[in-house]
Amino acid sequence: MAERSVPVPEGLRAFRVTGRGGTIVLLAATVAGLVWANLPFGDSYEAFWETDLAVRLGGRGFSLSLRNWVNDGLMTLFFFTVGLEISRQLRVGQLRDRRLVAVPVVAATGGVLVPALLYTAVNHGGPGAGGWGIPVASDTAFVLGLLAVIGTRCPDQLRLFLLTATVIDDILAILVIALFYTEDLSVAALLAAAVLVGLIVALRWLRVWRAPLYVLLGLGVWAATLESGVHPTAVGVLLGMLVAVYGPSEHKLLTASEIVHALSRAPSPELERLATQSVRRTVSINERLQLRLLPWTSYVIVPVFALANAGVVLDAESLGEAARSPVTIGVVLGLVLGKFAGIALGTWIPLRLGLGVLPGNLVWGQVLGGAAVSGIGFTVSLFITDLAFSGDPALGTQAKIGILAGSLLAAGTGWLIFRLAWDRGGVCAPPGDGAENGDGGAEPEPLPPVTVRDHVLGPDDAPVTLVEYGDFECPYCGRAVDVVRRLREEYGERLRFVFRHFPLREVHPHAVAAAIVSEAAADEGRFWDMHDILFANQLALTDADLTAYGERLGVNAWADPDRHRRRVNSDREEGERSGASGTPTFFVNGTLHDGAHDFAGLSAAIDRALEGDRGS
Structure with a gap:
């Protein structure tokens, strides 16, 4: 199964910077907490984290244990970064596109409801019934960290x-915490919080941007x-959701560019x-803020939280009680079976009903592997355990053992699925979209023949045409640019290469504009020069960048954008009818290439075409 292109959202880009390292630190902190609690002097673990720390100003203040300072204080900063990402996704990210967001919304909902129902079925009417929220949340850091280890078997579309x-x-999960794990509500304090939030909103509306003021009000x-x-x-x-977020502005980019240019010519303190x-x-x-805070949350806050909460005594007595405990069994079932079934069904249902699409060309083996590893519930699961069983340490211990066991089983199950079935199961697509989904999609049309309007390298009488x-x-x-270059060097006059446009406008914000500019260059006989510049x-690929590339080649990048857009759209529509569904898609002598897009995979297809030509 060939990998398909997908834009890497800022949250995922940022995670890649800190993801593996943060996951390693988190894992190390978890192991450290377990080891500390099980050492001969393990009593010091609880004694340390239950130490009170008071903050007072005059005669007023409050006192919390060190564990509560972590859980209620430091973790608020972690959830602040979650709010930042939610806001970014809603306003400029994937959550703006109904078709792209419909499937993950239903999948996530299934991944919350089914674990909660399984847990409740096991614990209904028992002392642990209040822990139904424990298996509902996935641990993003551990999930994406494991996917990074899995590597190329997990494509970016799945991430x-x-x-x-x-x-x-x-x-x-946050709604679950807010609605079902809140006790002893103080209306006066809640009104005070609402007034302070109103002040923050008012300052935003008045465009007052003074960080210390916002920090003070936030505290x-x-x-x-x-x-x-x-x-x-x-x-x-x-x-986090109140923090301003916006997409790149051409006006701001051009203004910054002009000022920096002026500074380079005449440096001054004012400039x-x-x-x-x-x-x-x-x-x-x-x-x-995400760039600044993510290292702190990944390397410090979440690992300290794990150290403070993962310390469970794993002796024969506690393990025996956990093995018989409905709480432990409910958590394990919720994380391993509930998450898997909920996400899998929550993906299949909207696809089957045609309510949405998945990015790229994922197959069911990949989706099921992702559903399985989503059962790694750690940070928020431990968090809810502390809220649900704060008055019953024995149930809390049983829940934590269930979290550890369930997360390990979910990780192992997901790894096994990726190992055995990452390229199996057919393409996940709505019925009738023409994809290879096993449901009788529309039969692809023949690939349009090469014409004078195409962008071609190589002789017209070459025995093999690679589109x-x-x-x-x-x-x-x-990456395919270098592969094609090697193929042309290898096969010489026996190979004709044709490039056609297939901009994934749904996920690549600059793809259409770049294609339009390449067509403007083609009008001046400079398509391949622009092709190389754009891929380099x-x-x-902002409008300002594209304009500059046109000027470099002596081309008016926006000479006739409407005509060029029609040409680009025509290429994509023809490609879709012929079976193209992602990028890059290659055709060898009109036949869709379904193998690897590397040199070995494409050269093998070309060799088969050459042998067929000689045989005929």
Whole structure:
């Protein structure tokens, strides 16, 4: 199964920077907590984390244990970053597109409801019934960390799907915490928190951007929420969602470019200040905060949380009790079976009903592997355990053993599925979309013949024609450039290469504009020059960048955009009718190539075509 292109959202890009390292630190902290609690002096674990720490100003203040400072204080910052990502996804990310978000929304909902129902079925009427929220949440760090270890068997499209689903999962888990695990509500404190939130909203509306003021008000909201009885995680998410977020603005980018250019010609303190401000404004506060906070949450806050909460005594007595405990059994079933079944069914149902699509060309083996590893429930599961069983340490211990056992089983199950079935099961697609989904999709039409309007390299009488449907913003298409170059060197006059447009406008924001500019260059006989420039600069395809590339080639990049857009759309529509569904898609002598897109895979297909030509 060939990999398909997918845009890597900012949240996923940021995770890649800290993901593996953060997962390793989190795992190390978990093991450290377990070892500490099981050492001969293991009593010191609970004694340390139950130590009180008070904050007082005059005669007023409050006192919390060190564990509660972590759970109610530091973790609020973690949930603040969750709120930042939710806001970004809703306003400029994947959650704006109903077709792309419909499937992960239903999948995440299934991944919450089915585990909760399984747990409740096992614990109904028992002392552990209140722990139904424990298996509902996936641990994003561990899930994406494991997928990073799995590597190429887990394509970026699946990571995008699971990242979107975990954002929805986080929203649902936070609602569970706020609605079902809040006690002793103080109306006065809640009103005070609401007033402070109103002040934050007013400052945003008045466009007052003073970070210390927002920090002070945020601390006030946190303290008031803590006193109100509502868990502070809710306010962390709310404050994160209030932070301004916006997409790249051509006006801001051009303004920054002009000021930086002026600074390079005549440096001065005033221009330096203006350049700093203008460059900063090109990226939203939301994204800047995520960049700064993610290392802290990944390397410090979440590992400290794991250290403070994962310390469970694993002796023969506790393990024996856990093996018989409905709480442990319910958590394990919820994480391993409930998450798998809920996400799998939640993916299949909207696809079957045609309510949405998945990014790229995922197969069921990959989706089922992702559903299985989503049963790794750790951070939020431990968090809810502390809320559900704060008054019953024995049940809390049984739940934590269930979390550890269930997460390990889910990870092992997911790894096994990726190992054995990552390329099996047929393409996940709505019925009738023409994909290879096993449901009788529309029969592809023959590939349109090569005409004078095509972009061609190689002789017209070459025995093999290799047609690529590509996207200038697709990273896999970028890799294919070198592969095609090697193929042309290897086969010489025996190979004709044709490039046609297939911009994935749903997921690549600059792909259509780049294709339009390449057509403008084609009018001046410079298509292949522009082709090479665009693929060499895939991370710089804004309108300003494209204009600059046109100027470099002496081409008016926007000479006739409507005509060029029609040409680009025509290429894509013809490609879809012929069976192209992602990028890059290759056809060898009119036959869809379903093998690897590397040199070995494509050269094998070309060799078979050459042998067929000689045989005929």
